[in-house]
Amino acid sequence: EVQLVESGGGLIQPGGSLRISCAASGFTFSTYEMNWVRQAPGKGLEWVSYISDSGRSIYYADSVKGRFTISRDNAKNSLFLQMNSLRAEDTALYYCARARGGYSDNWGQGTLVTVSS
Amino acid sequence: SYDLTQPLSVSVALGQTARVSCGGNNIGSKSVHWYQQRPGQAPVLVIYGDNNRPSGIPERFSGSNSGNTATLTISRAQVGDEADYYCQMWDSSTVLFGGGTKLIVL
Numbered sequence: 001e002v003q004l005v006e007s008g009g010g011l012i013q014p015g016g017s018l019r020i021s022c023a024a025s026g027f028t029f030s031t032y033e034m035n036w037v038r039q040a041p042g043k044g045l046e047w048v049s050y051i052s053d054s055g056r057s058i059y060y061a062d063s064v065k066g067r068f069t070i071s072r073d074n075a076k077n078s079l080f081l082q083m084n085s086l087r088a089e090d091t092a093l094y095y096c097a098r099a100r101g102g103y104s105d106n107w108g109q110g111t112l113v114t115v116s117s
Numbered sequence: 118s119y120d121l122t123q124p125l126s127v128s129v130a131l132g133q134t135a136r137v138s139c140g141g142n143n144i145g146s147k148s149v150h151w152y153q154q155r156p157g158q159a160p161v162l163v164i165y166g167d168n169n170r171p172s173g174i175p176e177r178f179s180g181s182n183s184g185n186t187a188t189l190t191i192s193r194a195q196v197g198d199e200a201d202y203y204c205q206m207w208d209s210s211t212v213l214f215g216g217g218t219k220l221i222v223l
Contacts, residue, residue, distance in 0.1 A: 102207035
């Protein structure tokens, strides 16, 4: 069974940094692309970042470019998102999602990031 | 930038057919995917590649895509189908989501 478990969310002050993680199991992690997708309270889905299976191709939404960094450790079946210079508008539930062919076929339950003073 | 436009809500009578649209310029030339998100839950893929169902998704869910509109069709609507539905596509190294449509089953 495919499992994606996010962790590392919490309350952080504006301007601060946070690193969230996603632990994958039940599939061969190193052969799948991955996405981070977020959802602000009461709002729709917003794509954040993509990383290819090898980690060589990486893309970001304009809203986070230059502030967030996606990475992965295929040996540890883990996906990461380093978030710097956090803003109130980054407050959201952050999902990691397994990707293939341009879509996400499995999603975690999310980790909540709250940016507030 | 490319935009995907969805109606805020769609209502359907129990047992009838619901259609959720996703508009975009020449979207018919793109590959469109659909997700269902029930309240308090993570999104679930219900249609990929315009009209393909992942395993475990009922045959009542189908998709089409032509011209400037992609459509998710839910036949014999059930109370359990009440959820938010999002269309999604990949364009120029970017993942795009529609704004989401709330399906109300009456």
